[in-house]
Amino acid sequence: MKRRNRKILLLVDNAPVHSVSNPELLTNITIHYLPPNTTAHLQPADAGIINSFKAQYRKRLIKNRIEAYDNEMELNIPVPKLKISDSISLSAEA
Numbered sequence: 001m002k003r004r005n006r007k008i009l010l011l012v013d014n015a016p017v018h019s020v021s022n023p024e025l026l027t028n029i030t031i032h033y034l035p036p037n038t039t040a041h042l043q044p045a046d047a048g049i050i051n052s053f054k055a056q057y058r059k060r061l062i063k064n065r066i067e068a069y070d071n072e073m074e075l076n077i078p079v080p081k082l083k084i085s086d087s088i089s090l091s092a093e094a
Contacts, residue, residue, distance in 0.1 A: 013039045056094035064090065 008029045012018040014036050023031065040047035064086065068079045 053094050060090045060093055
């Protein structure tokens with residue numbers, strides 16, 4: 001691209017992984033960071049996937065907490081706090 005004197009505009013969201021450590025090496029590339037919280041407007045498919053994941057996670061979380069509460073009532077044991085490993089499992093199921 002440089003030999004052809006092409007200019008490139010790269011649009012990226014503001015995720016931390018999109019940072020460039022040596023932008024001066026990108027002589028023909030201009031990086032433009034999109035404003036925060038615009039990904040959902042520009043990529044509606046992502047928003048749908050994220051909303052679906054959140055709904056499934058919440059559904060499983062509520063079911064988990066109700067089961068823990070039922071066990072407390074039946075077995076007279078305290079409801080255990082939700083551990084990070086539990087959250088990871090719920091995320092994987094969602």
